[in-house]
Amino acid sequence: MSSGYVHGYHERENQRLSDQAGTLEQLLHGDTRYSAGSLVLEAGCGTGAQTVILARNSPEARFVSVDISPASLEAARRRTEDAGLTNVEFRQSDILDLPFEPQSFDHVFVCFVLEHLARPVEALLSLNALIRPGGSITVIEGDHGSTFFHPDCPEARQAVTCLVEAQKRSGGDAEIGRKLFPLLIEAGFGGVRVSPRFVYADASRPEMVEGFTRKTFAAMIEGVREQAIEAGLMDAAAFDRGIAGLYRAAEPDGVFCYTFFKAVAGV
Numbered sequence: 001m002s003s004g005y006v007h008g009y010h011e012r013e014n015q016r017l018s019d020q021a022g023t024l025e026q027l028l029h030g031d032t033r034y035s036a037g038s039l040v041l042e043a044g045c046g047t048g049a050q051t052v053i054l055a056r057n058s059p060e061a062r063f064v065s066v067d068i069s070p071a072s073l074e075a076a077r078r079r080t081e082d083a084g085l086t087n088v089e090f091r092q093s094d095i096l097d098l099p100f101e102p103q104s105f106d107h108v109f110v111c112f113v114l115e116h117l118a119r120p121v122e123a124l125l126s127l128n129a130l131i132r133p134g135g136s137i138t139v140i141e142g143d144h145g146s147t148f149f150h151p152d153c154p155e156a157r158q159a160v161t162c163l164v165e166a167q168k169r170s171g172g173d174a175e176i177g178r179k180l181f182p183l184l185i186e187a188g189f190g191g192v193r194v195s196p197r198f199v200y201a202d203a204s205r206p207e208m209v210e211g212f213t214r215k216t217f218a219a220m221i222e223g224v225r226e227q228a229i230e231a232g233l234m235d236a237a238a239f240d241r242g243i244a245g246l247y248r249a250a251e252p253d254g255v256f257c258y259t260f261f262k263a264v265a266g267v
């Protein structure tokens with residue numbers, strides 16, 4: 001997985017994930033709280049951008065955060081230490097081969113991970129087995145097919161499609177958000193509830209324009225420039241016009257829209 005991970009593990013990508021987490025905190029996590037004493041598995045914690053939010057919002061819950069990348073785990077460990085959080089333990093592990101007893105967690109949390117997996121249902125089945133009866137799973141994923149903006153720019157749309165295609169070639173699915181409901185049903189979860197979380201950014205919401213349109217979304221598409229060009233998906237000049245088109249939507253008369261999907265289900 002590490003070599004095929006479409007966004008890579010660079011410092012710039014770490015910064016992008018932090019900007020994303022900070023900007024979207026209320027929208028994505030405002031309704032996630034875990035009760036005192038509960039044990040929560042965060043699967044695919046990356047550099048801890050969501051970990052610090054979860055652990056801070058539920059200070060009396062305990063978190064075990066796992067990722068396949070040792071470097072990301074180290075960054076996540078530092079980040080939680082810097083935040084003064086003591087309720088998180090980190091373990092290096094593959095979601096498909098987790099070293100835990102069945103039914104050993106009250107809750108599982110997964111954010112922006114299934115989109116990178118070739119077999120998301122298998123991952124969900126393995127997570128399902130770890131949850132105690134009465135427990136829950138929360139899954140948050142984006143869906144790049146939900147992107148629209150003004151002014152329109154065909155090359156910007158094509159650049160977004162390049163990421164969708166690059167992710168598909170790495171075995172992932174950048175349009176997985178809309179599929180959370182059937183995926184969770186297939187993995188045997190019950191009471192599945194999916195809520196779309198709509199991001200809307202115009203000049204009246206400067207923090208969304210800066211934090212999401214520019215620093216999260218346009219930066220993410222920029223991050224696949226070399227892959228897209230090397231794969232012959234777009235030529236360099238057209239790709240750069242596409243990136244300019246995305247940043248154009250962050251100008252004072254521009255508008256940017258995107259939808260995340262958040263699912264909560266039981267076992």
Ligand SMILES: C[S@@+](CC[C@H](N)C(=O)[O-])C[C@H]1O[C@@H](n2cnc3c(N)ncnc32)[C@H](O)[C@@H]1O
Nearest residue numbers: 001017044045046049067068069094095111112
């Ligand atoms: C886009 S990052 C998201 C990280 C974090 N959840 C966040 O929202 O900031 C995806 C993470 O999933 C991890 N990952 C991918 N496949 C994995 C697997 N099979 N087992 C564990 N972690 C995995 C990657 O190493 C990466 O850190």
